[in-house]
Amino acid sequence: MNDLSPSTLLVLVPLLPLVAAVLTVVLGRTLGGRSFLPALAGIGGAFVVALMLLAGTAREAGLGSGDHDHAPRPVEMVTTLWQWAGVGDAQAAGDAGSSALSFSIPVALRLDPLTATLLVIITGVGLLVAIYSIGYMHGDPGEPRFFALVAAFVFSMSMLVAASNFLLVYVFWEAVGACSYLLIGFWFSKPEAAKAAKKAFLVNRVGDFGLAVATFLLWLTYGTLNFHDTSLADGTLVPGILGASRLADASAYVGGAVGTAICLLLLLAACGKSAQLPLHVWLPDAMEGPTPASSLIHAATMVTAGVYLVARTAPLFVACPGALTLVSIVGASTALVAALIGTVQNDLKRVLAYSTISQLGYMFVSLGTGSLLGFTAAIFHLVTHAFFKALLFMGAGSVMHAMGGVIDMRRFGGLRRIMPITASTFLIGALALAGVAPFAGFYSKDEILSSLHARGWADTHAEHHESAPGGDRAAGLNPFRFATISSEAPVATALDAINTPATFRLLFWMSLITAGLTAFYTFRAVFMTFTGPTRVPDEAGHHAHESPPSMTVPLVILAALSAVSGWWLFSTHSLASFLASTPSFTAPSVAATATPLAFHWDIAIQGTLAAAIGIVIAALGHLGRRSDGPQMERFLGPFETLFARRFFIDEIYSGFIVKPLELIATVAAFLDRHLIDGLVDGIARIPLGCGAVIRRAQSGLLQRYALAGVIGTLLIVLALVARAMGQ
Amino acid sequence: MNTTSLETFSLLAPEIVLVIAALVAYLGGAFMGLRAGWLVAAAGIAASMLVARGQAADPAFSAGVSIDAFSTFIRWTVLSLGILLCLVQAGDLFASAVSRGPGLHRGGTCEEAGTFLLLLAGLSLVGVAGDLVVLFAGLELVSIPTYILLALKRTDARGQEAGLKYFFLSLVASAIFLYALASLYGIAGSTDMAAIAASLSADGAGRIAQAMLPLAIGMAIVGAAFRLAAVPMHFYAPDVYEGTSPGNAALLSTLPKVAGIVVLARLVAMVTPAAGPDLLWQILVVLAAVTMTVGNVMALWQSNIRRLLACSSIAHAGYLMVGVAAASAGAVSGGTHLFAAGGMSATLFYLATYAIATIGLFGAIAYLGHRWPEWTATSGPRPPREEISSVDDLDGLSGTNPVAAFAITVFLLSLAGIPPLPGFWGKLALALSALGVDGTAAIDSGSRRAWFVGVAVVLVLNAAIAAAYYLRLIAAMYFKTTKRGVQADGGLAAGVAMLACLVLVATVSIRPRGLLAAASRAGESLTPVTAPSAGASQSPDTLASR
Amino acid sequence: MNGFSPHAHLLLTIAAPLVGAVVAWLLGSRGLSAVRQSAAVSTVVTLALAAWLIVRYLAEPSTAAGLPFALQEVPWLTEGIFDVRFSLGLDGLSLWMFGLAALLSLTAVLVSWDAVQDRPVGFYVLLLVLETAMLGVFAARDVILFYVFFEFTLVPLFFLIGIWGHEERRKAAVKFFIYTLAGSVLTFLGLLTIVLWHAAHANVVTFDIEALADGMMIHPLPMTADGGWLQMIVFLALLAGFAVKVPIVPLHTWLPLAHVEAPTGGSVDLAGVLLKLGIYGFLRFSMPMLPEATAMAAPWLFALGVAGIIYGALVALVQTDLKRLIAYSSVSHMGYIVMGLFALTPVATEGANLQLVNHGLSSAGLFALVGMIYERFHTRNIASLGGIAAKAPWLAVFFMLFTFSSIGLPGLNGFVGEFMILLGSFQRAWDGVSIAWQSAYLVMALLAVAGVVLGAWYMLWATERVMFGGSREPPRAGHGHADSHAASGHGHDHGHPTPGDRCDLRWHEVAALLPLAVFVFWIGLAPGTFLAPAAPAVRKATSSSATAFAARMHDTAPTVARIDSR
Known part of the structure; x- marks a missing residue:
């Protein structure tokens, strides 16, 4: 396979699922009950190719040479497919003051460690979900449509993480949203599903508003939308926003009002897609969609697009410390609020949905620290979360499948006897989610807490390098004319002011509490579902049984990954050092924050303790009892209403x-x-x-x-x- | 003045032929039992055309008669409209005539035809008149046959009332106009128009002239306004049109307008240089704007077709005056603008396009004749058919008589000025002439430019208002259904007139150049008579065409 | 075939529908199917001719430099002060609209296939005459010829609405006609004023649009108090007609009425092509000929565009009639185009020009689909519809596609134009010189982006209610349906869907929608193909206005050659 160039391979990753999607649509009738075949083949092929790319990129990044002391050098490969649109000389006519802005949008794909990592996750989880869906969707009249949409989603998502241009990112940002819309509304005859789909799209549109405006501002500020450097026909180099030449320049990124505005808008976009406060409201409702879709889109991949976006634009954020801090604050608040709401949910999928929101909040907290450790920890958590959350969702789906579509935990219990594989894999997933050592979640969560700790107690760690915001007149920038208001913008200044260790200390404690809550609601769900006397709702009939192998095999694979991936990736430091070669993370302002990777016993103990308390309380409340008791209501008192009504946020919006x-x-x-x-x-x-x-x-x-x-x-x-x- | 009367006779030969034909009709009808009066009329007009064709093209002037491009244009317009109107009149069979029994009305009576020929002769005489006396004689030769026609054609009470109204008001207008002529004679000491013009442009226009001239102009305008059915002499039109037959309405809405335009044109040619830049055009602009607006807003309320078209004809009189006003402004401004000289041409062109559409419209109505009332076999004997009079009577015409409906639609759209129909080209010409007055100056309030831009705006907005009631007719024909059949029992001749007008409309739409060229020559021939210097340096001919 | 000269090709393309109209008329006695087949054939032939012409245009090297193509000129009314010519040609501004008109005419015929049973001869003849007028207006290179076609489009549409429309068709037809006429007669005067001014100063009478545009660069209309602000007055006169046609809020109220009452074929042409005439007029006349007035008015029109976006979207949000909702969405989307046009930055204007085509495709598709829904369920009331996706999945697929196109989903056509318009508008905000200026523009641009959210809101709300959810049973029109023109499909096996029946698209409906869908994707995926040919012409049309705007913005009044009127 070495005769295939990396760029060909890179194109193949999205192309194969796309072909699969089109084939499924075209051949839907012909294939009949075998409509999963194109999607399976396409996504499977894409997964293999993605693995090859990962291996290639890892070689390129010098991984495995054992040489971690060298500063990581940026690794990227860009391939341009065709020119999407262009407006010759887009500078405002007659306006001699502004330098040439070229509106030229190539359809360009990129490959770097971050992209390679995510491609593997997307296609891998996608493949497992496809396999799982063979069993889950069997017999549904819309089966071809489902597989076409899943393939289309994998295509869009791969393009999103592989795009090397903000406009393309925007394109696929919305494209994944559209796939999500269509999958949430998959059972469109259910009014709730149709409503949930619309809600998801609209809330995402609010986020897209942010991304659109951010894109406009980026173009106006940097004169291009490309990530990579491009050279024009006459040989001049247009430095891309995240291109090597700009990354090399420590002051190449604007701060101040414009920079902060861009970052806040990007954050808004990320909040929309990643269901962060205050735009999280769509995700729980999105559970109206088929469970495999929830697993793939609303747990493992699409919702992490926001994390990807912030990580990708790390140099921009680092230049605006205020915005960066806000990322953390949003993340921590979301994590805590969602965890609190999760504690009182009785719908198994909704528990997991809130848990997803909460875990995404963790990733944001981590991103907001602005350190290399924080960024890599977020991606690390993204990876492990993809494994265990996909696992949990599929487990929930398996339960739902067996229970005849019932997902209310109060209506069943003690299912471990009926569905042992589901129960045990679910338990592994729960342990990983709760952050119990040595499961995957423990390591990634630990890294996140460490990154927070490093910011909150900077003196005990190595001196944190305070990255200087870029000057307004930084080299290579379009001389924008907001200079007058940008330098002294009160909002940006106020935001910058909260970037203090005290803030991060608070965030650290919030995250720790969240860790405890996470363990609590996870195990509450485990206990309610799988322990206690066996009860099966009427809808399930008399033949509630374990799911077919096509569903349990992915569960087992994911359980294995949830069990070992954390330890493996952490102990070898392979992921962190690999990601460090991502161009965005090699910006001086980011790279300078690199710290030696270490295991912090103190933080690990605090985290474990929090998890343990959570599990114990859950056990006290639910272990072995009938699951429909009023334990939570008694325990929480008036707060129960607050949590159950989701802090009234939907009502406030309404x-x-x-x-x-x-x-x-x-x-x-x-x-x-x-x-x-x-x-x-x-x-x-x-x-x-x-x-x-x-x-x-x-x-x-x-x-x-x-x-x-x-x-x-x-x-x-x-x-x-x-x-x-x-x- | 040096010409012999024989030469004058030869110049007036077409008119004389018309009069002879009229005499043939009268005598033939009375003594020889000649019944096909309109055939005689058509033959007379054709003969007159032949004679007119044979005349030399060169301008000629003889005792009170001036033959130039203008009068030739008018003469040909009159004769052509005469043919069309003959057809309409021949097909104009209506209830009151029917009551007089068959035989009498088929083909029209010879009295009617003869009277009509005299009318045409008078109108043609108006066109060629170079002397006030001839002009007045011509006008009376138009008016008196008109009274007779109105009285002859319709014998019921409404018809008689209409005839009387027209008669009395016409007398008033004639009297006022006569005062104007007398005043002009008093000022200039001559009845010859060229002499009057020369006298007025001479420095010696004394104080008497200064004082008398506004009086003369004002009364002359009013005299013309009656013929045009323009404010303030427009009141008769709706009542008279409603009261008379479609054929007479067609006649009234076209031929007197020709006379009115000729009078205004001659007036402009005579008096503008002396009256100074501000005397004539301003009152014409005001009258034009008021007339078109009054006509249109009144038309919005009409439910009777002929009344509606009467109001419409008032509005069109207003449009016609815009070009005259532009011409009067252009004639005196010493050539600072390029296009106003086209005002008279535009008016003449518009007059022709208007007349074609209007005659076609009345022709169609005459052709349609009657409709059956709603009736079922169980509800007793079938009631008598009713004359088509109200807009509702046209309901569903597109289903019962699609050809007539289509023709009426085309005529209405042309009157509304929808491109590329003749009415559009006419309005284009009028608007260009109005905008061309001081065409490059700023639109300062009170300036001549502002007045003319204002009247152009009023013109086009009126076109939009007018579209409302024209569309109402179209909507009735196409958007509604009816159970009442249209009889289409009018004479076939009226149908032929309708189709002939349709052909003319199509011709002018596709090739407006021929008619416009003739109108241009006519308009240009008139303007330099009294203002030889006007526009000489920058006449349109000096403009290089692309 | 190479001997087939381009101008003959162009003339043939424009005349082909007229020939088709005659054929359809002659075939009238042979019944409905003969008539509609002949109409379909002639629109297909026209479309093929137009497509081939566009291919020839793109193959011609001189067009890349912005030169017009397929010119021809026949004197029409050259007499004295008139120099009206029957002069036709295509350039970058008109190219795509010309093609769109040909494409949508086919759509209009196909969507009327079963819907029009009453007086089919008249219907198809008028539709074909309308096509000629639409093709002609974009090919006209003479002011008067343009105006002739511009006004003449009203006539067939008046009849189409008035005869084959719905309940209030008469009122709608008359209002549509008079409203647009009242505006455009002022445009007419404005155009004549330009001609006269040019003739007086260049000493050459010409009605040629290009010559006038060039001439007005040398002899601009005065834009000073001395000159009486003549340029501004003329601009406002042109605006009167174009703004009504677009329509720019608040001159839009004829549009919902006309659309709701129009038959589907008429709505397709109206929304797809005729609304674009206003914008086309701005690009063709106002911007190149009256640059300084355009520059002065640009901020206000930009603001009106934004107001239209928000206002149209809000009003659409509470509509109960599906067709009315889409009509208001047109108001909103035309707001984007107006905004982009008057942002006067290259990206925005080129985006606006492309968005003309985009909106034409998506709105025509949506109106066509509403017509198909009405044919099946005899209602357009959103509350009475529901669950169509289960009964007619392909109808739902197309509906979703055009909805996504309409709300600007990336990868589809609507996104490209919208993105470029908004990007260009932000650029205009950025390039401002004062804080007040920048803030005002920035707020407006942000509001416009927020309009994108609103747009998704009402469209997806409608989709949810109409396509998804449980199957609501709309009140079915019985056999005693009095309005024979509105009731459809009598005698057709799919005419009366019973509950639960699948009543999916029939072949002619697929044929109507599929070409639009192809372009929805094509423009979305490779907009460069469509942007590049138009770019030189758009640039040329807007550059003088943009220059004047920049000059105004920098408060250094452009040096206008004072032209003494005497």
């Missing part, structure tokens, strides 16, 4: 945004019909009114006509005389 807008819209529609159109009709009535007056003169009486004629004559003559006199 009351403060949706309803007022609808009211305004109603008023506008009323005014449109009665004021604006009424005005038009009114104007149209003016001639009519004049006519009504004038036709009164049309009395039919001869003498009046004659009189009027004579008076008219006199008037004309008088006017003429007056005119003649006036001259």
Whole structure:
């Protein structure tokens, strides 16, 4: 296979699923019950290719040479497919002041450690989900549609992480959203599913608003949208936003108001896609979709796009410490709030949904530290989370499959006897999620806590390098004209002011509490579902049984990965040092924060302790009991309502945004019909009114006509005389 | 003046032929039992055309008669419209005539035809008149046959009322106009128009002239306004049109307008240089704007077709005056603008396009004739058919008589000025002439430019208002359905007139150049009579065409 | 075939529908299927001719430099002060709209296949006449010829709405006609003023659009108090017609009425092509000929565009009639185009020009689909519809596709234009010289981006209600449906879907939608193909306005050659 160039391979990763999707649509009827075949082959092929790419990139990055002391050098490979659009010389005409802005958008793919890692995760989990769905979706009339959509999603997601241009990122950012929309609404005849799909799309659109505006500002600030450096026909080099030449320059990134604005907008986008506060509301509802889709899209891959985006644009964020801190704050708050809501959910999939939101919050906390450790820890957690959350979702799906579609934990219990494989793999996943050593979640969560700890107690660690915000007149920048307000923008300054160790100390404690809560709700779900007396809802009939092998095999594979991947990746430091070669992380401002990778016993103990407390409380409350008891209500008191109603956030949106807008819209529609159109009709009535007056003169009486004629004559003559006199 | 009367006779030969034909009709009808009066009329007009064709093209002037491009254009317009109107009149069979029994109306009576020929002769005489006396004689030769036609054609009470109204108001207008002529004679001491013009442009225009001139102009305008059915002499039009037959309405809405335009044109040619830049055009602009607006807004309320078209004809009189006003402004401004000289041409062109569409429209209505009332076999004997009079009567015409519906639609759209129909080209010409007055100056308030831009805006907005009631007719024909059949019992001749007008409309739409060229020559021949210097340096001919 | 000269090709393309109209008329006695087949054949032939012409255009090297193609000129009214010519040609501004008009005409015929049973001869003849007018207006290179086609489009559409429309068709037809006429007559005066000014100063009478545009560069209309702001007055006169046509809020109220009442074929042409005439007019006349007035008005029109985006979206949000909702979405989307046009940055204007085509495709597709829904369920009331995706999956697929195109989903066509317009608008905000200027533009641009969210809201709300959810049973029109023109499919086996029946797209409906879908993807994936041919012409049309705008912005008044009127 060495005769295939890396760029060909890179193109193959998205291409194979795309072909599969198209084939499934075209051949849907012909394939009948075997409509999974194209998707399986396509995603499987893409997975193999992604592995090859990963291996190649790892070689390129010098991984495995054991030489960790050298500063990592950026590894990237860009391949341009075709020119998407271009506007010759896009500078505003007649505006000599601005340097040339070229609006030239190539369809360019890139390969670097970050992309390679994510490609493997996307195609790998995608493959497992496809295999799992063979059993899960069997017999559904929309089966071909499902597999086409899954393949299309894998295509879009691979393109999203492989795109080397902000516009392309935006394109596939929305494309994955559209796939998600179609999968959430897969059972479109259910009104809830249709509503949830719409909600997901709209909330994501709010985030997309951020990405769109951020893209505009990036283009205006940096004069290009490419990540990579491009050379024009005349040989001049256009430094890409994340290209080598700009990365080499410590002050090449703007801070101040513009930089902060860009970062906040990117954060808004990330919040939308990754379901962070305040845009998290769509994800729990998205559980209306088929469980394999939830597993793939709403747990393992698409929702991590926000994490990817922030990681990818790390140099931009590092130049704006205030925005960076906000990333952490958003992440920690989301993690805590979602965990609290998760504690009172009775729907197994919703518990997992809130857990996803919470874990994504962890990743954001980590990103917000702005250190190389933080960024790599976030990606590390992304990887492990993909394994164990996909596992948990598929396990939930397996339960749901057996329970005849019932997913309310209060209606079943003690399922470990009926479905042992599901139960044991679910338990492994739960342990990983709860952060129990040595399962995967433990290591990644530990790294996140370490990165926070490093910021909060900077003196005990190596001196944290405070990255200087880029100057407003940094080299190679388009001289933007917001200079007057950008240097002294109060918002940006205020944001920068919260970038203190104290903030991070608070965030650390919040994260630790979240860790405990995570363990609690995870094991609450485990206990309610799998322990206690065996109970099966009526919908399941009398043949509740373990799922078919196509469903359990992926569970087992994922369970194995959840068990060992954390330890393996951590102990070898392979992932961290591999990711360090990602161009974005080689920016001086990021690379300078590199710290020796170490295992922090103190943090590990704190984390484990939190998890242990959580598990114990869950055991006290739920182990062995009937699962529909009122334990939580008694335990939480008034807070139970608050949590169960999700902090009333949906109601707040409805009351403060949706309803007022609808009211305004109603008023506008009323005014449109009665004021604006009424005005038009009114104007149209003016001639009519004049006519009504004038036709009164049309009395039919001869003498009046004659009189009027004579008076008219006199008037004309008088006017003429007056005119003649006036001259 | 040096010409012999024989030469004058030869110049007036077409008109004389018309009069002879009229005499043939009268005598033939009375003594020889000649019944096909309109055939005689058509033959007379054709003969007159032949004679007119044979005349020399060169301008000629003889005792009170001036033959130039203008009068030739008018004469040909009159004769052509005469042929069309003959057809319409021949097909104009309506209830009151029917009551007089068959035989009498088929083909029209010879009295009607003869009277009509006299009318044409008078109108043609108006066109060629170079002397006030001839002009007035011509006008009266138009008016008196009109009274007779109105009285002859319709014998019911409404028809008589219409005839009387027209008669009395026409007398008033004629009297006022006569005062104007007398005043002009008083000022200039001559009845010859060229002499009057020369006298007025001479420095010696004394104080009497200064004082008398506004009086003369004002009353002359009013005299013309009656013929045009323009404000303030427009009141009669709806009543008279409603009261008379479609054929007479067609006649009234076209032929007197020709006379009115000729009077205004001659007036402009005579008096503008002396009256100074601000005297004539301003009052014409105001009258034009008021007339078109009054006509259109009144039309919005009409439900009777002929009344509606009467209001529409008032509005079109307003449009026609825009070009005259532009010409009057152009004639005196000493050539600072390029296009206003086209004002008279635009008016003449518009007049022709208007007349074609209007005659076609009345022809169609005459052709359609009657409709059956709603009736079922169980509800007793079938009621008599009713004359088509209201807009509702046209309901569903597209289904019952698609050809007529299509023709009416085309005529209406042409009147509304929808491209590429003749009415559009006419409005284009009018708008260009109005905008061309001081065409490069700023639009300062009170300036001549502002007045003319204003009237152009009023013109086009009126076109939009007018579209409302034209569309109402179209909507009735196409968007509604009816159970009442249209009889289409009018004479076939009216149908032929309708189709002939349709052909003319199509011809002018596709190739407006021929008609416009003739109108241009006519307009240009008129303007330099009194203002030889106007536009000489920058006449349109000096412009290099692309 | 190489001997087939381009101008003859162009003329043939424009005349082909007229020939088809005559054929359809002659075949009238042979019944419905003969008529509609002949109409379909002539639109297909026209489309093929147009497509081939576009291919020839793209193959011609001189067009890349912005030179017009397939020129021809026949004197029409050259007499004295008139120099009206029947002069046709294509350039970058008109190329795609020309093709779109040909494409959508086919769509219009196909969507009327079963819907029009009443008086089919008249319907198809008018549709074909309308096609000629639409093709002609984009090919016209003479002011008067342009205006002739521009106005003439009203006539067939008036009849199409008034005869084959729905309940309030008469009111809608008349209002549509008079409203647009009242605006465009002022445009007419403005155009004549330009001609006169040019003739007086260049001493050459010409009605040629290109010559006028060039001439107005040398002899601009005065934009000073001395000159009486003549340029501004003319600009406003042109605006009157173009703004109504677009329509720019608040001159839009004829549009929902006309759309709701129009038959599907008419809606397709109206939304797809005729709305674009206003924008085309700005690009063709206002911007090149009146640059300084354009520059002065640009911020206000930009703001009106943004207002239209938000306002149209909000009103769409509470509509109960699906067709009315889509009509208001047109108002909103045309707001984007207006905004992009008057942002006057290259990216925005080229995006706006492309968005003309994009909106044409998506709105035409949506209107076609609403028509198909109405044919099946005899209602457009959103509350009475539901669950169509289960009954007609392919209909739902197309509906979703055009919905996604309409809300600007990347990868589809709508995104490209919208993105470029917004990007260009931000650039305009960025390039401002004062804080107030920048802030105002920035706020407006942000509002416009927020409009994207609103756009997704109402479209997806409608999709959810109409396509998804449980199957609601709309009140079915019985056999006693009085409106024979509106009831459809009598005697057709799919005419009356019973509950639960699958009533998916029929072949002619697929044929109507599929070409649009192809272009939805094509433009979305390779917009460069469509941007590049138009770019030189758009640049040329807007550059003088952009220069004047920059000059205004920098408060260094452009040095206008003062032209003494005497």
